[in-house]
Amino acid sequence: MAAHWHVLGAGAIGCLFATALARSGCTATLLLRERCGKSSRSVLVQRDGAITEVHTPVSATGDSGPITHLLVTTKAYDVRGAVGAVAHRLNSDTRLLLLVNGMGLIEELHNDFPNLDIYNSTTTEGAYRIAPLHICHAGTGLTRIGKPGQTRPALWFDQWSRAMSSCVWDANIDSALWLKLAINCAINPLTAVHGCRNGDLARRPELAMEVCRLCDEIAAISRAAGYMSTAAGLEQAVTDVIAGTANNRSSMLQDVQNRHRTEIDYITGYLLAVARRHGIEAPHNKSLFEKVHKLEP
Numbered sequence: 043m044a045a046h047w048h049v050l051g052a053g054a055i056g057c058l059f060a061t062a063l064a065r066s067g068c069t070a071t072l073l074l075r076e077r078c079g080k081s082s083r084s085v086l087v088q089r090d091g092a093i094t095e096v097h098t099p100v101s102a103t104g105d106s107g108p109i110t111h112l113l114v115t116t117k118a119y120d121v122r123g124a125v126g127a128v129a130h131r132l133n134s135d136t137r138l139l140l141l142v143n144g145m146g147l148i149e150e151l152h153n154d155f156p157n158l159d160i161y162n163s164t165t166t167e168g169a170y171r172i173a174p175l176h177i178c179h180a181g182t183g184l185t186r187i188g189k190p191g192q193t194r195p196a197l198w199f200d201q202w203s204r205a206m207s208s209c210v211w212d213a214n215i216d217s218a219l220w221l222k223l224a225i226n227c228a229i230n231p232l233t234a235v236h237g238c239r240n241g242d243l244a245r246r247p248e249l250a251m252e253v254c255r256l257c258d259e260i261a262a263i264s265r266a267a268g269y270m271s272t273a274a275g276l277e278q279a280v281t282d283v284i285a286g287t288a289n290n291r292s293s294m295l296q297d298v299q300n301r302h303r304t305e306i307d308y309i310t311g312y313l314l315a316v317a318r319r320h321g322i323e324a325p326h327n328k329s330l331f332e333k334v335h336k337l338e339p
Contacts, residue, residue: 044068045137045198048101050124051115054169054177055141057085059113059205061096066205071099073128078102088172089179103127111137111198118144118308122154132158137198139163139187143293144308145223146315161196162215163187164222167206184208188215220269221279226309228256228280230294231330234304234337237295241288244281252326253280259324263313266320298337306334 046069049060056072063070072083078100087094101107103124109131116124121142125132132138134157140147141163148160166183185206187199195211203209212218232243232252243249257277264273272279297304310331317324 044201045111047111047113048073048109049113054171056115057177058169058179060098061085061087062205064096064098068201071101073103074100075103083175086176087179109136113139115141118142118305119303121147122150143305144312145219146308146312161187161189162219164218182207186210186212186215186218188212190216217269221272223309224260224264224272224276225280225283227260227313228253230292231310231334233292234294234298235330235333240284240290244284255326259327263317263322266322267316301339303338304334306331
């Protein structure tokens with residue numbers, strides 16, 4: 043029997059995965075902050091000029107009824123509050139899958155909810171919000187799901203491999219998350235502080251030099267934390283991402299421009315916490331961390 047997934051975070055990624063799960067035969071319910079008076083809502087998914095309408099069940103976070111499988115796609119700083127809002131619907135049998143930016147949230151959730159069975163994931167699927175419950179699926183990518191220490195896929199993983207065009211169980215999910223974090227640390231804060239697109243980090247010599255300085259610090263922290271492959275290939279990986287996303291505005295830049303809080307605490311903030319544990323100085327990353335905070339409302 044297919045699992046019933048509830049999705050916290052009705053933004054672009056939450057809607058993308060909710061509709062993909064629904065089309066693969068799962069029940070996927072979007073969790074909304076407020077009751078809307080309807081049991082379902084239409085989610086519009088635009089891709090290659092065509093629009094698909096997916097009727098999706100909805101539920102208010104304050105409703106009753108157990109949640110057996112929970113996908114969390116909120117902003118990193120909203121995760122604890124969002125999960126707390128449905129805590130009365132969770133139990134020791136609940137499977138929670140995190141699909142958010144940054145690192146450090148599993149530790150926070152284990153402190154808040156020690157009995158939850160928590161998994162982690164990362165994706166390169168591209169999606170953006172056009173309007174509420176109306177998204178554009180801008181590009182397909184790879185989704186990795188895993189749990190530290192668990193080599194065999196979870197029983198519910200087959201549903202995800204059917205739902206997504208490319209989805210793998212990753213026994214080394216922490217390494218994948220660290221690589222993504224390391225790349226984000228080298229790109230996102232710089233674009234936010236300088237108000238530039240990703241490609242400017244290669245086109246402008248002074249910013250390219252700053253990228254190199256950041257990569258040197260991040261590589262040293264990666265080696266100390268045991269992520270040797272990330273340390274060895276970081277500068278090339280960052281160069282490739284900058285080239286492949288040259289016209290993009292990073293999510294952190296968009297947050298700053300929209301006068302929203304950023305996820306810097308769970309990106310560079312997490313990196314700096316690891317650096318402190320290993321006695322490593324990271325002055326360039328620390329300076330960017332402080333500058334981004336000053337740009338926040």
